[in-house]
Amino acid sequence: xxxxxxxxxxxxxxxxxxxxxxxxxxxxxxxxxxxxxxxxxxxxxxxxxxxxxxxxxxxxxxxxxxxxxxxxxxxxxxxxxxxxxxxxxxxxxxxxxxxxxxxxxxxxxxxxxxxxxxxxxxxxxxxxxxxxxxxxxxxxxxxxxxxxxxxxxxxxxxxxxxxxxxxxxxxxxxxxxxxxxxxxxxxxxxxxxxxxxxxxxxxxxxxxxxxxxxxxxxxxxxxxxxxxxxxxxxxxxxxxxxxxxxx
Amino acid sequence: xxxxxxxxxxxxxxxxxxxxxxxxxxxxxxxxxxxxxxxxxxxxxxxxxxxxxxxxxxxxxxxxxxxxxxxxxxxxxxxxxxxxxxxxxxxxxxxxxxxxxxxxxxxxxxxxxxxxxxxxxxxxxxxxxxxxxxxxxxxxxxxxxxxxxxxxxxxxxxxxxxxxxxxxxxxxxxxxxxxxxxxxxxxxxxxxxxxxxxxxxxxxxxxxxxxxxxxxxxxxxxxxxxxxxxxxxxxxxxxxxxxxxxxxxxxxxxxxxxxxxxxxxxxxxxxxxxxxxxxxxxxxxxxxxxxxxxxxxxxxxxxxxxxxxxxxxxxxxxxxxxxxx
Numbered sequence: 001x002x003x004x005x006x007x008x009x010x011x012x013x014x015x016x017x018x019x020x021x022x023x024x025x026x027x028x029x030x031x032x033x034x035x036x037x038x039x040x041x042x043x044x045x046x047x048x049x050x051x052x053x054x055x056x057x058x059x060x061x062x063x064x065x066x067x068x069x070x071x072x073x074x075x076x077x078x079x080x081x082x083x084x085x086x087x088x089x090x091x092x093x094x095x096x097x098x099x100x101x102x103x104x105x106x107x108x109x110x111x112x113x114x115x116x117x118x119x120x121x122x123x124x125x126x127x128x129x130x131x132x133x134x135x136x137x138x139x140x141x142x143x144x145x146x147x148x149x150x151x152x153x154x155x156x157x158x159x160x161x162x163x164x165x166x167x168x169x170x171x172x173x174x175x176x177x178x179x180x181x182x183x184x185x186x187x188x189x190x191x192x193x194x195x196x197x198x199x200x201x202x203x204x205x206x207x208x209x210x211x212x213x214x215x216x217x218x219x220x221x222x223x224x225x226x227x228x229x230x231x232x233x234x235x236x237x238x239x240x241x242x243x244x245x246x247x
Numbered sequence: 248x249x250x251x252x253x254x255x256x257x258x259x260x261x262x263x264x265x266x267x268x269x270x271x272x273x274x275x276x277x278x279x280x281x282x283x284x285x286x287x288x289x290x291x292x293x294x295x296x297x298x299x300x301x302x303x304x305x306x307x308x309x310x311x312x313x314x315x316x317x318x319x320x321x322x323x324x325x326x327x328x329x330x331x332x333x334x335x336x337x338x339x340x341x342x343x344x345x346x347x348x349x350x351x352x353x354x355x356x357x358x359x360x361x362x363x364x365x366x367x368x369x370x371x372x373x374x375x376x377x378x379x380x381x382x383x384x385x386x387x388x389x390x391x392x393x394x395x396x397x398x399x400x401x402x403x404x405x406x407x408x409x410x411x412x413x414x415x416x417x418x419x420x421x422x423x424x425x426x427x428x429x430x431x432x433x434x435x436x437x438x439x440x441x442x443x444x445x446x447x448x449x450x451x452x453x454x455x456x457x458x459x460x461x462x463x464x465x466x467x468x469x470x471x472x473x474x475x476x477x478x479x480x481x482x483x484x485x486x487x488x489x490x491x492x493x494x495x496x497x498x499x500x501x502x503x504x505x506x507x508x509x510x511x512x513x514x515x516x517x518x519x520x521x522x523x524x525x526x527x528x529x530x531x532x533x534x535x536x537x538x539x540x541x542x543x544x545x546x547x548x549x550x551x552x553x554x555x556x557x558x559x560x561x562x563x564x565x566x567x568x569x570x571x572x
Contacts, residue, residue, distance in 0.1 A: 039460070042463065063468045072461075072464035073464065076460070077457075082510075090453060093465045094465055096450075098447060098449070139461075146465070152464075
């Protein structure tokens with residue numbers, strides 16, 4: 001798959017596969033193409049080559065059909081004047097378009113999404129009144145309510161404090177356990193290694209390495225070159241995450 | 248439910264009142280007579296050929312202009328966007344002059360040209376803005392540029408053919424004194440269609456508010472929806488202008504008021520815009536007939552007097568809000 005920016009910077013992926021039921025983290029330096037990859041996979045950017053979603057070419061889907069398969073949460077989330085519940089209701093848009101009304105099962109999906117993200121008590125709040133972490137959880141509830149097999153998240157943990165990040169990863173793990181595929185970009189290397197099933201390493205618009213955290217741990221030099229740091233697994237109960245950063 | 252019925256009830260009462268008000272002698276008794284099927288031909292003529300078209304024109308134009316502003320503000324994410332500011336008014340004005348130049352005294356042609364002018368200018372401004380990156384400022388700047396271009400062509404035409412000015416001044420202030428049943432039968436269905444389209448697609452507007460990328464992730468074709476909004480707003484404004492001339496500020500005041508009072512979804516907001524827009528314009532038109540009775544003021548004058556200070560207030564409030572963030 002190939003895509004390019006208007007500025008002429010190009011981007012090329014030979015093959016990469018994201019699976020359901022797993023948490024995949026895409027790691028790489030700023031500007032290595034993580035966000036571009038996510039955007040292209042949701043059809044936001046035009047591409048040459050092929051992106052298959054559930055066996056069908058991405059560009060052959062209509063917008064709503066694609067949104068029934070893949071949910072995407074961009075890095076910038078707007079705090080507009082809207083209450084949390086209405087926001088989460090918009091997650092049902094791909095299944096309705098503009099015409100149908102909410103059914104009982106839609107209401108259930110919305111309730112579950114709110115509960116899962118611990119936003120039920122905040123559902124009447126306005127988005128403008130939420131903290132950064134709460135706002136991100138509200139948007140997460142929206143993409144959960146979208147009920148897709150894959151969920152793409154662009155830097156979901158930015159602006160979150162440690163507690164919120166922990167809660168966030170618990171939610172994402174529950175989703176993966178229930179069979180949804182999670183693909184996310186992240187800047188916290190140790191956290192990603194500790195909490196993901198698959199790591200995808202990117203550099204200058206190319207996927208360098210893919211594998212489980214354990215299998216990638218040994219490529220210390222490559223990690224340092226690509227990420228600026230490597231990781232080491234230390235099994236100590238006092239550590240928050242089993243992987244720690246090393247030089 | 249009260250918040251939905253209340254404005255509708257007021258609108259209906261105002262329509263009744265407006266049917267009664269006027270400078271020729273139709274008394275309440277005569278009015279009721281006509282309603283119950285009787286009445287003289289003269290009374291019928293005044294009610295159905297003069298007052299009813301005029302009221303219908305005010306109601307439809309008000310609803311149309313206000314929803315047009317709502318669509319522009321929502322789809323361009325800019326509270327100051329409105330048919331006037333984007334140059335739609337000047338574009339329609341230019342085309343009306345053209346029609347006065349080449350097809351003098353043809354009302355149907357005037358309507359059609361106003362309509363075409365509105366459509367053309369909207370798409371020019373929108374295309375220009377899309378080329379330059381679609382930011383909030385570029386849309387308004389593109390509108391101002393296109394508007395200035397139209398205004399200068401208007402001036403050139405006036406110096407070249409001064410006799411067409413008479414038609415132009417009445418048109419530019421805006422009002423419903425010259426509305427005929429024919430004009431309404433052309434404009435009202437177009438506006439009804441535009442309102443329906445805006446109402447049906449309103450949920451997409453809520454999605455769009457979350458930002459382009461998020462909206463795209465939810466499956467909304469943002470470019471197509473924006474295009475639809477701009478097309479509908481040009482349709483609505485064009486049809487309204489073809490009936491009432493260049494009535495400014497309705498498209499700015501009403502959606503902004505609705506937005507600050509109503510925080511919910513876009514579909515009810517479209518409804519409120521339509522009803523309150525109709526109410527405001529009908530009120531202004533009725534007042535314009537009554538205030539200096541038996542003479543008449545152009546209805547557009549009332550609106551501009553109220554509208555300009557309102558725009559200033561909106562700007563000040565926005566500035567304050569930005570300062571507080």
